[in-house]
Amino acid sequence: xxxxxxxxxxxxxxxxxxxxxxxxxxxxxxxxxxxxxxxxxxxxxxxxxxxxxxxxxxxxxxxxxxxxxxxxxxxxxxxxxxxxxxxxxxxxxxxxxxxxxxxxxxxxxxxxxxxxxxxxxxxxxxxxxxxxxxxxxxxxxxxxxxxxxxxxxxxxxxxxxxxxxxxxxxxxxxxxxxxxxxxxxxxxxxxxxxxxxxxxxxxxxxxxxxxxxxxxxxxxxxxxxxxxxxxxxxxxxxxxxxxxxxxxxxxxxxxxxxxx
Numbered sequence: 001x002x003x004x005x006x007x008x009x010x011x012x013x014x015x016x017x018x019x020x021x022x023x024x025x026x027x028x029x030x031x032x033x034x035x036x037x038x039x040x041x042x043x044x045x046x047x048x049x050x051x052x053x054x055x056x057x058x059x060x061x062x063x064x065x066x067x068x069x070x071x072x073x074x075x076x077x078x079x080x081x082x083x084x085x086x087x088x089x090x091x092x093x094x095x096x097x098x099x100x101x102x103x104x105x106x107x108x109x110x111x112x113x114x115x116x117x118x119x120x121x122x123x124x125x126x127x128x129x130x131x132x133x134x135x136x137x138x139x140x141x142x143x144x145x146x147x148x149x150x151x152x153x154x155x156x157x158x159x160x161x162x163x164x165x166x167x168x169x170x171x172x173x174x175x176x177x178x179x180x181x182x183x184x185x186x187x188x189x190x191x192x193x194x195x196x197x198x199x200x201x202x203x204x205x206x207x208x209x210x211x212x213x214x215x216x217x218x219x220x221x222x223x224x225x226x227x228x229x230x231x232x233x234x235x236x237x238x239x240x241x242x243x244x245x246x247x248x249x250x251x252x253x254x255x256x257x258x259x260x
Contacts, residue, residue, distance in 0.1 A: 004192055004200050007037070007070050008207065015210040016072070018081065027081045034074040065112050066191035070186045072104045073204055076179075091152045091164045094248075098171035105179045112187075119182035119238030132230050133242025138172035139223055140250025144259075146216050151256035165249050173245030177227065177237045180205050185228055198228045223247075 007091045010033045018026025045064035079100040109119055116122060123129075153160045180201055189197030202224035209217040227240040 003040070003067075004188070004196065007033070009201065010036075011073055012207045012210070014077070014132025015207055018077070019211045023081060024039045027078055030077045030081070034071055034078065037067050037071040037074070039207040041065075041071070054189060061188075063191045065155050066187040068108060068112070070181060070204070072101070072108065072184065073208065074101045075104055076101050077208070085152035087200045091167060094171040095210030098175040101179045104206045105175070105183045108176070108183055114183070116184065117235050118186050120186075120231050120235060121178075123238060124236045125234045126238075127233060128230075129236060129239035129242070133246060135226075136243035138249060139243065141255060142248040143216065143219060143247065143251050144255035146219055147212060147251065149252055149256060151260065152252045153257070156254070156257055159233060161253055164253055165245075168248040168252065169241070169245030172248045173241045173243075174237075177231075177244055180224070181228060181231045181237050181240060185231065189232070194232065198225065198232065202228050 010029070014026050014029035014033060017029055017181060030084045041064045044067060076097075080097050083096060086094065088096060108114075152164050155161075184204065185197060185201035187197075188200045191197065202221060205224040206217045206221035209220050227243070231237055232239055
């Protein structure tokens, strides 16, 4: 458990530094976290001990895979902090940010031999998935009153909202859930156990929302737990992908225009 707590603390410290002190210093700290995780993963994989770091029962390969999965987090932040988003329309930012996440998740999944069920790419229990997806409406309404963002579009006409909605559902919904629930959580559960792994993935997910605001990070933590539980029980990210995408659609498209 101690290495996982250290990872969490390091990520949160880097995010707090980025948000409240210095972007360049925060990027530097994320770089240190990334290099440390990759080095520790290499050391763990080559360990002669059956249970390095005193964790789980999976052995060095399982824990090494967990560290590699965790390295996606600082990698994402380094890319998004370095990317000149201001050159692009705001609605495309979410798609651009999704590119390194998807590349990292797919590369790691192939390297680790993760199958469709490991990643949650199944259609199990469709009625439950649809019900979970609809929770995104309530989540989006609530999060709007925390962040109160400006609208991504000028009106709610179908022609103007269809592309932003697709970007939000695929870029923030599918890609983020594939990354956090499909790759990070599945590896964390394998290395730490079901509940510690769920908690780790949810805390990391919440930690990356510190840049929005501390209240928002606190708000999304139980949502991350809920999403993680759904994926653990159903072995599918379909419902949480829909919920996540709908949540951000209401947060960035629907509510700002309705309120204004």
